[in-house]
Amino acid sequence: MRAEPSDPARLEAFLARLYVDSDARAEFLSDRGRAADAAGLDEAQRSAVVALDAGALELAARSFTHKRQHARALRPQSKRLPWFRRVLAWLYRA
């Protein structure tokens, strides 16, 4: 049985959004308290995120973006579609 699963999960979700979503990050940095309240963080979590180092947050977010792009580039091209799907994809390509 986990203690209070909702609150810590909410903080993780809030951090995750700051890492991946530049609009959410900009909104947070323009009014930290309001963003924390909107995310439903409790008082202790709110205080913790309001004190976040903005420069470190930006670098961390950039690092996540870079690593996601790097991982996509490295993803093995092993799952070749069957020939008929490749033809369909070619016919209906955007």
Next chain:
Amino acid sequence: MRQLSTGDRVGLSWRSEIAASILQHLDRVDVVELIAEDYFEAPARRVRALSTLAAQVPLVVHGIGLGLASASPVSEPHLDRLARFVNRARPESWSEHLAFVRAGPIELGHLAAPPRSEATIAGTLANLRRVRAVVGSLPALENVASLLDPPGSDYDEASWLSAIATGSDAHLLLDLHNLYSNAQNFGFEAADYVQRVPVERVSVVHLAGGTWLETDGSSGQSRRLRLDDHLHPVPNAVYALLEEVAFRAPQALTVILERDGKYPPFGELLQELTLAREALARGRARRREAEPVRHAG
């Protein structure tokens, strides 16, 4: 010299860019570490080829996408794929990070340090029980690097890691460049951390390199942060930490050099393996010298 008399081993992370060079130098590579997720969508013949590789060099498996350290449960589909791969590859051991990688619908795509709290300790222990039930074994747990001190943390990193290691009975994978980076970024002593974690549980050690980034601090003053990028040579401070771990750990260690890009000539990676062996040897020699003192005490 390849094998160290202590049973310690030194090897490399397996990457396609250096695979041929690794195979040509198996006399100097004691062990190879595979990334589990690289094989989730691989054709069956590529997975079958691992048995050929395993016949030549011991294999360990490293997971990067489970998201163990979280107040939320691990992804069951990811856990199932990991379990299938681990049970098919039959590595000597496997490892995962103490990180969260997703939150609800958001996939971070990489490892994030979670808030170090009672809730994440409890969540991680629950996740590890689930992992053991599905995979059949526990991973060695790796400390992660971070540029941001996780908000909402009630524990320092060494205490949090120790609580999870002792609570789960899992081994540890101590990433010494992650430790070095966090020590630089958050102002603690890396050597003190090594003394405080249950070093007798460390089975695997990671070595890597990184770079410095400049940021404007909250006070407006510029400061440097250490990024663990696996793209640069291992700094001397990390070899010094390896020596310290070898001094303190009674058990044999498996040391893996991680390199993810900007590959230098392979001879330079072999030289880094040599430096790792030398650091291990220095630590083991200090340990032998200290033995009579310990026994007398």
